[in-house]
Amino acid sequence: DLEALEHEGRQYILQLDAATSIRRNLASKAEWDYTSNITKENEEKWIQVRLDLSKQEKQAWEETKMYRWQDYQDFSLRRMFKKYSQLGISALPDDKYKILMRSVSGMESNYATAKVCAYKNESKCDLALEPDITDIFAKSQDPEELKHIWVEWHKEAGARARNNFTEYVNLYNEAAKLNDFKDVAEWWQSDYEVPDFEEQLAKIWEDVKPLYQQLHAYVRKRLRDKYGDHVVSAKGPIPAHLLGNMWAQTWGNIESFTRPYPDKKEVDVTQAMKEQNYTPLKMFQMSDEFFKSLNLTAMPEKFWQNSIIEKPTDREIVCHASAWDFYDGEDFRIKMCTTVNREHFRTVYHEMGHVEYYLQYKHQPFAFRSGANPGFHEAVGDTIALSVSSPKHLRRVDLLEGDAEDEQTEINQLYKMGIDKIVFLPFAYTLDLFRYGVFRKTTTPEDYNCHYWRLREMLQGVEPPVNRTEEDFDAAAKYHVSANVEYARYYVSFIIQFQFHRALCQLAGEYVPGNLNKKLVDCDIYQSITAGNALANMLKMGSSKPWPDAMEVLTGQREMRADGLLEYFRPLYEWLKTENQRTGEHIGWESSRTQFC
Numbered sequence: 167d168l169e170a171l172e173h174e175g176r177q178y179i180l181q182l183d184a185a186t187s188i189r190r191n192l193a194s195k196a197e198w199d200y201t202s203n204i205t206k207e208n209e210e211k212w213i214q215v216r217l218d219l220s221k222q223e224k225q226a227w228e229e230t231k232m233y234r235w236q237d238y239q240d241f242s243l244r245r246m247f248k249k250y251s252q253l254g255i256s257a258l259p260d261d262k263y264k265i266l267m268r269s270v271s272g273m274e275s276n277y278a279t280a281k282v283c284a285y286k287n288e289s290k291c292d293l294a295l296e297p298d299i300t301d302i303f304a305k306s307q308d309p310e311e312l313k314h315i316w317v318e319w320h321k322e323a324g325a326r327a328r329n330n331f332t333e334y335v336n337l338y339n340e341a342a343k344l345n346d347f348k349d350v351a352e353w354w355q356s357d358y359e360v361p362d363f364e365e366q367l368a369k370i371w372e373d374v375k376p377l378y379q380q381l382h383a384y385v386r387k388r389l390r391d392k393y394g395d396h397v398v399s400a401k402g403p404i405p406a407h408l409l410g411n412m413w414a415q416t417w418g419n420i421e422s423f424t425r426p427y428p429d430k431k432e433v434d435v436t437q438a439m440k441e442q443n444y445t446p447l448k449m450f451q452m453s454d455e456f457f458k459s460l461n462l463t464a465m466p467e468k469f470w471q472n473s474i475i476e477k478p479t480d481r482e483i484v485c486h487a488s489a490w491d492f493y494d495g496e497d498f499r500i501k502m503c504t505t506v507n508r509e510h511f512r513t514v515y516h517e518m519g520h521v522e523y524y525l526q527y528k529h530q531p532f533a534f535r536s537g538a539n540p541g542f543h544e545a546v547g548d549t550i551a552l553s554v555s556s557p558k559h560l561r562r563v564d565l566l567e568g569d570a571e572d573e574q575t576e577i578n579q580l581y582k583m584g585i586d587k588i589v590f591l592p593f594a595y596t597l598d599l600f601r602y603g604v605f606r607k608t609t610t611p612e613d614y615n616c617h618y619w620r621l622r623e624m625l626q627g628v629e630p631p632v633n634r635t636e637e638d639f640d641a642a643a644k645y646h647v648s649a650n651v652e653y654a655r656y657y658v659s660f661i662i663q664f665q666f667h668r669a670l671c672q673l674a675g676e677y678v679p680g681n682l683n684k685k686l687v688d689c690d691i692y693q694s695i696t697a698g699n700a701l702a703n704m705l706k707m708g709s710s711k712p713w714p715d716a717m718e719v720l721t722g723q724r725e726m727r728a729d730g731l732l733e734y735f736r737p738l739y740e741w742l743k744t745e746n747q748r749t750g751e752h753i754g755w756e757s758s759r760t761q762f763c
């Protein structure tokens with residue numbers, strides 16, 4: 167009878183789940199060994215482990231087909247079977263599987279080891295993305311130097327990846343079809359378990375766009391004031407190399423000369439950290455302390471033993487920050503080439519947020535040890551970091567001295583948060599709209615670069631510093647395109663983190679709507695056990711339920727909505743509209759594109 171069959175199915179899937187976590191522990195170790203010591207030998211070892219794994223997964227997948235799990239009564243059991251009924255890229259035959267693995271590891275190692283020559287010093291050609299190129303983009307205010315580094319990086323890390331990328335697209339799409347998806351775009355979107363995911367992304371962009379356009383117009387004016395109108399036009403897109411970041415995805419590094427009230431003291435956390443002899447380890451210990459103050463789980467012993475938190479000097483590694491779950495309940499790591507500055511201070515919280523999620527759901531079966539959706543995983547650390555970057559918290563930890571807020575410092579603070587959080591949204595939206603088009607073949611290799619820049623101009627209002635052709639492939643100059651990491655997760659994260667932050671601040675008694683002494687911008691949930699327990703209750707669920715159930719546990723909402731972000735930045739939006747009217751600045755941008763695709 168059905169009862170007995172369901173019991174049999176439960177026995178089967180639980181043993182499969184235990185076996186899978188052991189297999190994935192081996193795969194994670196092989197991938198860790200490769201990405202923390204990039205050699206041909208370690209690449210081959212990693213590919214061999216993945217190949218063995220895919221054989222075992224294929225066999226298990228055949229077995230699951232013998233169970234009529236769709237008829238089971240138990241929701242969780244059905245959900246586990248559903249996860250195991252999707253084989254993934256292991257559905258490819260061995261030879262194609264290997265080629266796909268090699269095309270991705272080829273792009274990723276190219277990105278991780280790419281070097282460029284210094285400006286006006288052709289003999290110094292060992293500049294790496296971290297820390298050298300990142301430092302130049304954070305500090306240089308010489309448009310010619312920034313242009314040189316931008317062009318060289320996009321040649322080394324972007325153009326050189328074009329052939330591997332084209333091969334990856336074809337094989338990855340083949341794997342998608344073997345998993346009953348039309349293409350990879352549909353496969354990626356299936357992780358969000360809603361039928362209208364792309365429409366939701368578009369709706370959120372419509373809600374945020376007016377705020378972004380006001381901020382874009384203000385920044386363009388301040389850059390034109392500084393560099394002159396032969397470098398920055400009055401009505402066109404902003405040249406992408408002047409925004410303090412290689413991909414113009416966050417503009418925090420140009421705050422010092424663009425903030426609304428320059429005579430107000432600058433909140434320079436980097437300077438304070440350097441003066442207080444901060445080390446990467448101290449940054450990690452401070453972050454761990456914040457999580458413990460919320461009654462969340464401390465980083466375990468193996469975390470401090472096995473993590474790599476500084477760039478080694480004796481080998482090449484993938485420096486892009488990452489957090490690792492080894493699926494054995496005790497081995498969790500971060501790999502990061504940490505430098506002591508504001509951006510990395512935030513990244514430490516971001517990465518430790520991933521590990522906290524791993525720790526909170528480690529009791530779940532393997533099948534449910536992931537975020538409620540990929541955006542949740544990216545939002546945990548950033549939500550905590552919203553409290554950390556409040557002036558109140560920075561004063562608490564002696565990274566900011568001086569008086570409480572007045573209206574002008576509050577606008578400066580919201581501006582500082584806005585050039586990180588608001589400007590990121592059109593960038594993130596572009597990256598996966600571009601790749602959806604590539605996987606759907608509406609963007610073909612002949613149009614890769616033209617379509618990429620058409621989207622970046624249309625959504626972000628930025629343009630390349632020099633003309634681009636199809637000899638280039640600028641999308642791959644961004645880590646996630648070269649490393650095959652889906653990016654809509656960050657777009658989702660930058661929206662829902664404000665819904666999470668607002669809920670946590672209310673629980674902590676730090677935010678009371680309408681009460682001018684309990685403003686959202688001043689909220690710091692540090693040491694709030696109430697807020698921490700509510701967050702933990704959501705994180706413990708992992709992916710055992712659809713994400714609206716998880717979001718409801720913490721926020722009472724069941725939808726991803728821009729209302730949290732718009733409420734947080736409302737005072738800045740009002741100020742920007744007034745300021746742009748005062749200066750008569752053109753809102754939006756006209757196309758400056760010479761060629762059309």
Ligand SMILES: C=C(C[SeH])C(=O)N1CCC[C@H]1C(=O)O
Binds near residue numbers: 415486488516656
């Ligand atoms: C820090 C990570 C590792 Se999950 C990252 O890739 N982030 C964090 C925010 C956006 C995105 C990026 O750097 O592009």
Ligand SMILES: [Zn+2]
Binds near residue numbers: 516543
């Ligand atoms: Zn992340």
